[in-house]
Amino acid sequence: MVAASKKFLARAVLRSRIGRAVVALLAATAVAVPLMLGTAAPASAHCDSAQGPVATAARDALAEGNVDLVLPYVKADQEEELTAAFNQTVAIRDSSAEVRELADQYFVETAVRLHRVGEGASYTGLKDDVEISPALAAAETSLEQGTKDQVFKVLKRDLRAELTDRFAGVLEAREAEQGDPSVATARERAEAELMFEKYILEIETAVNAEPGHDAPAGGEGH
Known part of the structure; x- marks a missing residue:
């Protein structure tokens, strides 16, 4: 009976708007990295850093509710995609602490990935503890x-x-x-x-x- 209740609750969450959005964000984050592995140019540790300028600007944009703070770090033809990711994130990030963490990570990853694509460089995920010269x-x-x-x-x-x-x-x-x-x-x-x-x-x-x-x-x- 308990197991059946858990399954019912899981289905209900997945059918909800927030649940679908979270699943979509998870899928997008999981797919983004493998898709970028084939890009030719070498990765830059500085730009891929979780403490780098692009990731910092992305977090500032979320904190201020202003996507313009991070748009300068991507090409003009990437603004629409990054803005869409921003709107998706903002729409659900206040649902819970867990959703906020996941949604924010998705947006930061998206911003850095698009920045790297704009450089013609590869992206293999955010790097922590990057040693800066x-x-x-x-x-x-x-x-x-x-x-x-x-x-x-x-x-x-x-x-x-x-x-x-x-x-x-x-x-x-x-x-x-x-x-x-x-x-x-x-x-x-x-x-x-x-x-x-x-x-x-x-x-x-x-x-x-x-x-x-x-x-x-x-x-x-x-």
Whole structure:
């Protein structure tokens, strides 16, 4: 008798407007990730982060009841889909704490997924505890403070250290060749020199690259 009552209650919930909406949200969330796995470009941990700018904007939009707070993070032709997801979420999120958690997660996932699609990148779900590089942390600090000083400081420090280390490797390889002239030591010296030049070229390419997420490293190789 108890089991029959539970089944009846479950059917009633599923037939209700809220129940159908929750099931639809569950289905959409479950299907979204597999559909995106085949996209070619690599994922960006920063944009996929549960604490990233897109997810944060999505939560702010829900808190303020204003979808415009997150629309700037998707392409113009994606606004309709994201707005529809927002309206679905808002319509049911006050039903219960459990429904709110599920609905909010669905909307945040949708916002981040559409953002990644707009970049031509893959989406494999929100990432928790994403490790942010010092340079990216400095970039966020600069954006918050309205000054680029912190970014310059971090990049200058890292670039100086890396160039010093790589050039020291070149000098070490040259010294080894002078101390023991052979094809093998000459090859190591040539490799060190070419890798140093390649590193400089990659930096130049990155500096002059067009703005965009997940831009592949370009430039000519040796």
